[in-house]
Amino acid sequence: MKFGLVFVIIAILIALCQPQITFSGAVSGLNIWFFQLLPTLLPFMILSNILLSDPVQEYIFARMSPLRAKKIRILFAVLAGLTFGLPIGAKMAKDLYQKNLIDAREGQILLNHCNLIGPSFVGSYVLTKKLDLPDLFGISLLLLYLPHILCLVCFFSKKEATTEQKIHITSYGKTTRKATPRLRNCFQILNVAIMNGFETITILGGYLILFGIFCAFVKEIQFLPTGLRACILAFLEITIGIHEISILEISGMVKYLCAIPLLSFGGLCTAMQTWSVCMGAPFSMRNYIKERLLFALISGLLTILYFFILY
Template identity: 35%
Template sequence: MKRFLFLLPFLIMLSFLLLFPDTSFTCAASGLMLWFETLLPSLLPFMIISNLLIRTDLLKKWIRIPSGLWHRFFALTCDGAYALLLGFVCGYPMGAKVTADLYRENRISKKEAEYLLTFANHPGPSFLSSYVCLQALGQKALILPTYCIIYLANYLCCLLFRKKADHSAIAADTCPPAGNEKEISIQSPLGEILDTSIMNGFESITKLGGYIILFSVFQGVIKKVFTPLGPVMYVMCGVTEMTTGITALAGTGWSLTFLYPMLLGITAFGGICVAAQTKSMLAGTDLSFGPYVWAKLTNFLLTGLLAFLFVEII
């Protein structure tokens, strides 16, 4: 039964591809262009450089100075803070990818990795400003409030799931000053490390492209089947694939009181497509996916509530 339920969406998509080839082609092409024009140029360089830094063991040289900040406010080691920073700068799903890479390289413990998954994988500032505020809502004035709401809700998630932090690893994480750190010994030639980092980056970005195309087609199925339901269909599109769903919701003409909390809530949640991408980034590890799911549902509620209060009060 589990296998049938897992395969059912793909059987539905296959039927959709055969019955509506023109619509399915348009949906797939839309997903492909989203990947090619947005994700490929914006994420691939970060993926390659991130892999290179992790494999050459240069992380603490970058983030050792504010070690007290990572320990006190986020309950993270200096290595774990790198996943938080990359997740913040790059957005989905770089936080999850760097977390998994650090865990594979034994830079962080399993407990810290699962704790990181509850708040280090979130939308990046460029996506929030350019896509959500300017393109979807058309309101430049909402950029700063959107930053505050999204990242405040994310930090509240960090506090709510703080009991999952690896406090023993934090106590042992001294992050020594630069003058006392020993020279790093690199086991493999730099050229080989660079090649491996490039191939790892291309493998990861190709996976993301496949997920985006699949979920774009599935979104076409939703629009075809649930169009008579109106608002429900738009919400389902947003929950399925965040980016195109946000565009669909923005075109409904709903009042800002309802639209803004819904858009930010879906952005904080990331959609099922981002969840699938995140799961794929954890492949080859024994990290549990449960903490991520619960944290994202919590983040959805917190973000929606903060956005609603902002619209109503401010």
Template identity: 30%
Template sequence: MKQIISALPIVFLFLAMLFSPKAVFEGAESGLLLWFQIVFPTLFPFMLISGLMHAGGGINIIARLFGRMFSVLFATSKNGAFAVITGFLCGYPMGAKVSADLVRAGRITQNEGAYLLSFCNNTSPVFIMNFIVWKTLGREDLMIPTLLILVGVPVFLSLLFRRFYLKGEKHFPDVDQKDTNIRKTVDFTMLDACLTDSFESIVNVGLYIIFFSILISLPGNITADNKILAVILPTLEMTNGILMVNRLLADLSVSYPLILGLTSFGGFCAAAQTQCMIKDTGLPFLPYIIQKLTAAAAASLAGALYMRMF
């Protein structure tokens, strides 16, 4: 009986796709174009360079330059500073990938990896400025408050989340590595390994985007009257969801907080990408979802307060 119940959604999805081939094609096409035109050229170079820095010892330089400062600000170890930088600057799911890579390599503890995952896997500032503020909202006056809210909320929440992971310590310890002082030469063999790993990761991201884009396209065009679909569908994939919220809700005082909340959460597509990146690391996934939902609620509240006050 349990197997039948768990298989019902898959059977229903199969039938829906079978009887809606046009919607499936359009969803797959839009997801593929989104990945190929925006996500791939934006994310793949950062995946590659982060892999090269990890393999070639560049993380040690970042740790020396920013380790002490980030230890004071975020209570991270020196190596953990690299995950914070990439997570805030490069966008989903780079924060999760770098945190997972550091855990796998033994550069940070698993406990610190879970803490980093709680707040540094975020939307990139470039996406916020270009797609949300300029393309979707068309309001340059919202640039500063949008950036402040979407960057400031996870920074503030890190003050709360760290209490669950530090266990009375002031900051996470630096992990001793025997090979830290060994010079690693960047050669074509290393480049080939990093290219393969980065390509595999970016393809997985693309497949998730295509799948969730198909799910969004299956119900067809919806209106604000379809309250259940209007609430569920935008949460599946962030980019399409933001456009959907902006289209369905003309009142900016309502749509703006919802867009901030969705962006802070990242959508279930970004959550699936994150789970893919942290597999085989032991990093907990359910606490991550709870923490992202907390951040989404805080960002929405901050957006609603801003619209009411200004």
């Protein structure tokens, strides 16, 4: 605790002594939030809030068995996490746990293996705009997502086959409904979903601004080799780091080999964003980071194997 306080004080003093660097870093993080994160994630956050609201859940799953409803909810969380991009997967895992629809272990597995970089970011920003390798979109998705999908399939298949599922039947399984006018109820659901979405996206923007400042100071460290500095930046914040990797004077394939494991990890900024989204749930961030580092290594080895076989 004392070390953290000393670190914060030193960081504030450095930021005050270098206002220009602090300003440029804050602007960089704000631009990423406003032009990329906000339009990309906010609609899906609002949609997920609507779908996980009590009245919508009650309406959809009222006539389903608890086991079948649970499978559909987990499948939806997996698809949303893999499709929409992080931290949607973390938010889905937390919401399902807090509504007593999955247990803590299932929530941890969903957090570890569904909270991934979105395919739109990989295909548009990384491969097309920065690395100029759009033809590798399909294989990139396999390298990034296939290890996680296999882990999910193994876990949930084994859990279903070897243990008795204890389903907590909530009010979603009941057929009684509140006598609230449907139109008014819809507006209430939409208002709450929008407010929660903006609250979450604002917190994520705060972390992006902070890490934008960190990255701005790292760029000023001149004694670091250019390649190492680019990898450190990508480890801190993936968007800034991928840009730095893209301007290195190395071949496109080497850039790709560096980018894939860093994309698999996602960066410390996204880890902090995930932690902020998961606050209140008994998920282990240490376990999450260990898993992400492990699967980043796996994705990197698979990438090397792919190019070894191809060439």
